[in-house]
Amino acid sequence: xxxxxxxxxxxxxxxxxxxxxxxxxxxxxxxxxxxxxxxxxxxxxxxxxxxxxxxxxxxxxxxxxxxxxxxxxxxxxxxxxxxxxxxxxxxxxxxxxxxxxxxxxxxxxxxxxxxxxxxxxxxxxxxxxxxxxxxxxxxxxxxxxxxxxxxxxxxxxxxxxxxxxxxxxxxxxxxxxxxxxxxxxxxxxxxxxxxxxxxxxxx
Amino acid sequence: xxxxxxxxxxxxxxxxxxxxxxxxxxxxxxxxxxxxxxxxxxxxxxxxxxxxxxxxxxxxxxxxxxxxxxxxxxxxxxxxxxxxxxxxxxxxxxxxxxxxxxxxxxxxxxxxxxxxxxxxxxxxxxxxxxxxxxxxxxxxxxxxxxxxxxxxxxxxxxxxxxxxxxxxxxxxxxxxxxxxxxxxxxxxxxxxxxxxxxxxxxxxxxxxxxxxxxxxxxxxxxxxx
Numbered sequence: 001x002x003x004x005x006x007x008x009x010x011x012x013x014x015x016x017x018x019x020x021x022x023x024x025x026x027x028x029x030x031x032x033x034x035x036x037x038x039x040x041x042x043x044x045x046x047x048x049x050x051x052x053x054x055x056x057x058x059x060x061x062x063x064x065x066x067x068x069x070x071x072x073x074x075x076x077x078x079x080x081x082x083x084x085x086x087x088x089x090x091x092x093x094x095x096x097x098x099x100x101x102x103x104x105x106x107x108x109x110x111x112x113x114x115x116x117x118x119x120x121x122x123x124x125x126x127x128x129x130x131x132x133x134x135x136x137x138x139x140x141x142x143x144x145x146x147x148x149x150x151x152x153x154x155x156x157x158x159x160x161x162x163x164x165x166x167x168x169x170x171x172x173x174x175x176x177x178x179x180x181x182x183x184x185x186x187x188x189x190x191x192x193x194x195x196x197x198x199x200x201x202x203x
Numbered sequence: 204x205x206x207x208x209x210x211x212x213x214x215x216x217x218x219x220x221x222x223x224x225x226x227x228x229x230x231x232x233x234x235x236x237x238x239x240x241x242x243x244x245x246x247x248x249x250x251x252x253x254x255x256x257x258x259x260x261x262x263x264x265x266x267x268x269x270x271x272x273x274x275x276x277x278x279x280x281x282x283x284x285x286x287x288x289x290x291x292x293x294x295x296x297x298x299x300x301x302x303x304x305x306x307x308x309x310x311x312x313x314x315x316x317x318x319x320x321x322x323x324x325x326x327x328x329x330x331x332x333x334x335x336x337x338x339x340x341x342x343x344x345x346x347x348x349x350x351x352x353x354x355x356x357x358x359x360x361x362x363x364x365x366x367x368x369x370x371x372x373x374x375x376x377x378x379x380x381x382x383x384x385x386x387x388x389x390x391x392x393x394x395x396x397x398x399x400x401x402x403x404x405x406x407x408x409x410x411x412x413x414x415x416x417x418x419x420x421x422x423x424x425x426x427x428x
Binding site for chain 1 (some may be wrong): 228
């Protein structure tokens with residue numbers, strides 16, 4: 001397959017959250033606002049890229065029996081490094097996101113891609129896959145975060161949207177996360193069914 | 204030795220990876236530790252400057268250790284006030300504050316150093332009131348557009364003037380941002396704060412932290428005499 005498709009697949013056709021159903025936990029937990037979603041997405045993209053590269057590099061040395069512990073150690077190491085560097089050199093960013101960085105270790109997308117893709121593909125392919133999946137994840141998080149911020153706190157990027165309007169607070173809490181996620185999933189599937197029907201009719 | 208069995212190879216691989224990871228983290232930690240401590244110290248000094256703006260850094264004498272540190276503000280042998288670290292467990296995290304009080308025991312300033320409460324609820328204690336709408340922010344009109352200076356969180360401003368030596372009452376009917384100046388003065392006179400709507404536990408923890416910290420430094424200072 002063409003190299004660019006590796007990237008674009010992760011954006012929509014194989015979006016990690018919408019299609020693969022991975023990373024739902026952070027997707028629900030941190031998307032109380034668009035900025036939080038963006039920050040988490042970028043941090044995940046970085047860790048995903050580093051881990052995919054390293055896993056692809058050592059894939060021939062690691063036997064099947066110990067691959068899971070090895071991958072997890074690799075991922076956790078990168079996340080810890082990101083956390084240390086942020087605490088030391090990016091205090092403003094750490095203030096905004098510091099809470100979410102350790103959560104990246106439990107993000108299934110990273111282990112999932114390491115196992116399903118990086119362990120069996122070349123360095124370049126793994127890199128492109130990581131960029132695609134990470135970007136798709138970030139995009140979805142920003143969308144979900146924006147939706148929940150507007151409906152649950154009447155704000156977007158921290159600024160009030162409609163002055164004086166009392167927001168639907170439940171959208172900023174856990175139930176709202178599920179509701180918003182379900183809504184987006186439903187919308188996407190409806191769109192897919194529609195295009196499938198249209199192409200079937202066309203043929 | 205014969206060629207390593209599959210089991211031995213697995214053990215070897217795992218051990219190598221673990222050792223490599225540990226080494227990597229050791230060096231990374233060593234490299235960033237200095238910067239991390241500098242950031243924490245800078246944050247502490249910044250908080251001190253905010254809660255006791257009238258005090259020169261040389262006039263603040265650090266006492267105590269670790270999380271029970273407090274600073275005596277003295278000038279020419281006279282004690283003008285204190286600043287202390289306060290902490291208390293709230294809903295989903297342990298809150299950390301820096302509180303500045305004057306010689307009479309009234310709060311001069313409060314700074315939230317750390318909180319990890321629910322965004323939209325307890326985390327609003329670090330929210331700075333802005334009355335601009337999204338459109339105004341894009342166009343660049345409305346307050347804050349000219350000076351660009353970040354406003355102080357209303358939660359911190361709310362504590363100024365209160366006396367942590369006595370109980371701080373919590374009102375739950377309206378929020379501080381919606382009160383008039385007179386109503387705020389009345390609240391201050393009654394040694395009360397308003398709770399963050401939907402985040403009573405966080406608010407109560409904040410009051411507890413401020414009060415317990417104050418009692419602690421009172422006890423320490425009494426010991427000295």
